[in-house]
Amino acid sequence: MYLSTEELSLLEYVYDAVDRDLSKRVDLEGAPFNPAAIDAAWRRLQSAGLLELASGMGDFKITHYGLNFVSELRAKRRNGPARTAKLRLALIHWLYERHLDEDQPGSTEQFLSSNRSQFAGQRFSEHETAKAARYLKSAGLIEGTQVDQIDHLIRPSLTPDGVNCAESEKSVSEFLNSSTPEGGTTFNVRIDRSQNVAVGTQSDFTQNNTSGIDPAILAQLMHFATAARQGVPSYGLDEGQQVEVEQLAGELEAEATGDTPDRGRLRRLTDSLIVALAPAAGSALGGIVTSLGEQAAAAIGS
Structure with a gap:
C-alpha cells in the first residue's frame, strides 16, 4: 500500500502514542502537523482501515491492521x-x-x-x-x-x-554476477542434473605485505571470497542474502589484499561469510564454497 509522507508520519505518530494499546485514544490537536494536512491524511488512513475515529471529539485509535502495518514496515527498515x-x-x-x-x-x-x-x-x-x-x-x-x-x-x-x-x-547484485569474469581458473558443478555453474577462482594471487601472514594463506582466503562472490547467482538466496554475501566477500577480499591485513579481522570476516552462506550450504555449489571457507578459517586460525 502506498502512503504519502504526511499519511505515514501521522500513522506512525498514532502508533507511537498508543504504545500497542488498541483501546487507547489519541488526540491530534497538539500533534506537530499542519491541521489541513491532518484532515486529508486521517481520512485516507481511515479509508484504508489503518486508523479509526474514536469519537466526535477528533481523537483516533489505531486498528489491528494499522498496528501490524507499522510493525512490519519498521522491521523492513531494519533489514x-x-x-x-x-x-x-x-x-x-x-x-x-x-x-x-x-x-x-x-x-x-x-x-x-x-x-x-x-x-x-x-x-x-x-x-x-x-x-x-x-x-x-x-x-x-x-x-x-x-x-x-x-x-x-x-x-x-x-x-x-x-x-x-x-x-x-x-x-545490481544480479547484474554484476550474471557472467563469470574473464581470467583465472574455474571449477564446474552440475546442479539439479541440468545446470552447470562456473565459478572463478584465484590462481595467480600475489601480494607483498608486512603482516607476517603467510601469503599462501592470504591466497586461500582470496580464493574463498572470490568463489563466494561469483557463485551468488546460483545459490538460490533472496536478494537481501545475496547482498550480504557480496558485501562480506568484498570486505574479505579488500582485507586480504591490503598492505597490512589483520589476522583477527580476516578470521571474523571469514566466519561471517561462512554464516551468510549457510542457507546455501545444502546445495552442491554452496557446499563446495562453504567447504573452501572452513578450510580458509582453519588456515588463518584465531
Whole structure:
C-alpha cells in the first residue's frame, strides 16, 4: 500500500502514542502537523482501515491492521542488506533517468531530494548514499569525481555497464554476477542434473605485505571470497542474502589484499561469510564454497 509522507508520519505518530494499546485514544490537536494536512491524511488512513475515529471529539485509535502495518514496515527498515540493495538500484535508475534526459547532475547529493530516495517510507541518509555511490563506482557502473573532504561524487554519470544494468531489470547484485569474469581458473558443478555453474577462482594471487601472514594463506582466503562472490547467482538466496554475501566477500577480499591485513579481522570476516552462506550450504555449489571457507578459517586460525 502506498502512503504519502504526511499519511505515514501521522500513522506512525498514532502508533507511537498508543504504545500497542488498541483501546487507547489519541488526540491530534497538539500533534506537530499542519491541521489541513491532518484532515486529508486521517481520512485516507481511515479509508484504508489503518486508523479509526474514536469519537466526535477528533481523537483516533489505531486498528489491528494499522498496528501490524507499522510493525512490519519498521522491521523492513531494519533489514540492512535489503535497504542497501534498494539504494544501489535506486541510484542506478536515478542516473539512468538523467542519462535519458541528457541532464547530468552536479553531485550524487542531489539524489537525496529525488522521489527515489526512500526505503519503506524512510529517506536514505547522506552517508549511506555516498557509500553506495562509491561502491557503484568501484564496481564500474558509475563514474564521477571524488574530491577530498566531500563524500559525494561530483558530476556522476552511468558507464556503459551502468546503462546495461539499468536496462537489465536486474538488481545490481544480479547484474554484476550474471557472467563469470574473464581470467583465472574455474571449477564446474552440475546442479539439479541440468545446470552447470562456473565459478572463478584465484590462481595467480600475489601480494607483498608486512603482516607476517603467510601469503599462501592470504591466497586461500582470496580464493574463498572470490568463489563466494561469483557463485551468488546460483545459490538460490533472496536478494537481501545475496547482498550480504557480496558485501562480506568484498570486505574479505579488500582485507586480504591490503598492505597490512589483520589476522583477527580476516578470521571474523571469514566466519561471517561462512554464516551468510549457510542457507546455501545444502546445495552442491554452496557446499563446495562453504567447504573452501572452513578450510580458509582453519588456515588463518584465531
